[in-house]
Amino acid sequence: MDAVLSKNDLSEVIESDRAHVWHHLLQHKALETNDPQIMVEGKGMRVWDATGKEFLDAVSGGVWTVNVGYGRTSIADAVRDQLVKMNYFANAAGSIPGSLFAKKLTEKMPGMTRVYYSNSGSEANEKVFKMVRQISHRRHGGKKSKILYRERDYHGTTITALSACGQPQRAAEYGPYTPGFVEVPHCLEYRNQFDSPEDYGARAANAIEEVILREGPDTIGAICLEPITAGGGVIVPPKGYWERVQEICDRYEILIHIDEVVCGVGRTGEWFGYQHYGVKPDFVTMAKGVASGYAAISCTVTTEEVFNQFKDDASDPLGFFRDISTFGGCASGPAAALENMRIIEDENLLENTDRMGERLMDNLRTLQDKHSVIGEVRGKGLLVGAELVKDRTTREPADEAMVQAVVAHCRKQGVIIGMTNRSLPGLNNTLCLAPALISTSDDIDEISSAIGEALGAVFG
Numbered sequence: 001m002d003a004v005l006s007k008n009d010l011s012e013v014i015e016s017d018r019a020h021v022w023h024h025l026l027q028h029k030a031l032e033t034n035d036p037q038i039m040v041e042g043k044g045m046r047v048w049d050a051t052g053k054e055f056l057d058a059v060s061g062g063v064w065t066v067n068v069g070y071g072r073t074s075i076a077d078a079v080r081d082q083l084v085k086m087n088y089f090a091n092a093a094g095s096i097p098g099s100l101f102a103k104k105l106t107e108k109m110p111g112m113t114r115v116y117y118s119n120s121g122s123e124a125n126e127k128v129f130k131m132v133r134q135i136s137h138r139r140h141g142g143k144k145s146k147i148l149y150r151e152r153d154y155h156g157t158t159i160t161a162l163s164a165c166g167q168p169q170r171a172a173e174y175g176p177y178t179p180g181f182v183e184v185p186h187c188l189e190y191r192n193q194f195d196s197p198e199d200y201g202a203r204a205a206n207a208i209e210e211v212i213l214r215e216g217p218d219t220i221g222a223i224c225l226e227p228i229t230a231g232g233g234v235i236v237p238p239k240g241y242w243e244r245v246q247e248i249c250d251r252y253e254i255l256i257h258i259d260e261v262v263c264g265v266g267r268t269g270e271w272f273g274y275q276h277y278g279v280k281p282d283f284v285t286m287a288k289g290v291a292s293g294y295a296a297i298s299c300t301v302t303t304e305e306v307f308n309q310f311k312d313d314a315s316d317p318l319g320f321f322r323d324i325s326t327f328g329g330c331a332s333g334p335a336a337a338l339e340n341m342r343i344i345e346d347e348n349l350l351e352n353t354d355r356m357g358e359r360l361m362d363n364l365r366t367l368q369d370k371h372s373v374i375g376e377v378r379g380k381g382l383l384v385g386a387e388l389v390k391d392r393t394t395r396e397p398a399d400e401a402m403v404q405a406v407v408a409h410c411r412k413q414g415v416i417i418g419m420t421n422r423s424l425p426g427l428n429n430t431l432c433l434a435p436a437l438i439s440t441s442d443d444i445d446e447i448s449s450a451i452g453e454a455l456g457a458v459f460g
């Protein structure tokens, strides 16, 4: 670490944080007796906190964001250069990086042509919900306004995003919710909820059709799905699932909205998660990895067909997308995103993600032979989960406190991993891993070995 920071140097920071900062997703009682953790520096895969302790970060900044790793001076330079030239103008006007990134991005997404900029995954998803509602008003006389979402998926933190939340603990106590959102069943075969064990992929997709028929196809405008469910337990869709979802949506004229906030921009070894499955989306949203956390940026990407519905009657004062995103006009976001994408291309990070993801899954499967508590290992690229169970036969979930103890033990060893966190009552039992796309074999082996140690210490 270049700057050696002793605890004393940062005591003022720690006290100020304790006194004034309200952290996300944290119960603060513990901070009355423990110091808040302050992250001070990052380089590559590693971060250092205010005590000087070094960590290998297996969750890319906690929430799967820093895809190209810490300390990228070329991104910092691109952002700085852009800020001193032109930092901001509201997005009714364009910007140089906004224009260039939209072109570069849509080149990676055949069939998609238009990019709407905003600042968070929640906001990007809200844009789609608004577009679907406006299409309903203008094209369908108010019909086709409902939006389907899936059990165990997450789409963001605002009240409407929580109205589309398949994770009950995330949404609990924040109602009343926005009406018109309807849940469909999850597609996690390990927790098969149907009678027939056969052809689970088609069965889980058919369950969506059952909901559509129950609600009435003419009431439903869109379905919002994660390509691979991330925080809900790393759920890789079963064989045949996406093909059937596409057929169902085509049949009932339901628009497909893929939430790529986690999977987008390389995380699963393709540019986008849906590209593993041949899906043809109408909307794709993305945020975290778009600029790896070097600037706040999210994108709502649509087809030209969707876009054209918002410009065909120039005489109508309400006949266009009347959304405003003040900070969608920050030029730092697309400037960082352009450089982030260049790094992924020039360093062959998609290919690395594929190889390192395989290695991580192999390592975890080796651990599974030793530790009966690992019920299932699943993932794609560097989005990997290990579901912990008390008993492999009954698949009874491991106690949440024990899973938390595994995470804590890894942290003690200097490796930061994650888990399903306040998401699913009784099912917060999956260890979640999303190391940066620059991971090396040594990093992957260090992460795996810390998990092995922790499982041994906690479960024996």
Ligand SMILES: Cc1ncc(COP(=O)(O)O)c(C=O)c1O
Binding pocket: 063, 119, 120, 121, 122, 123, 125, 154, 155, 156, 157, 226, 230, 231, 259, 260, 261, 262, 287, 288
């Ligand atoms: C799949 C998915 N969609 C949307 C969001 C919301 O993104 P943000 O926190 O940037 O609003 C998240 C955040 O974790 C997410 O995992």
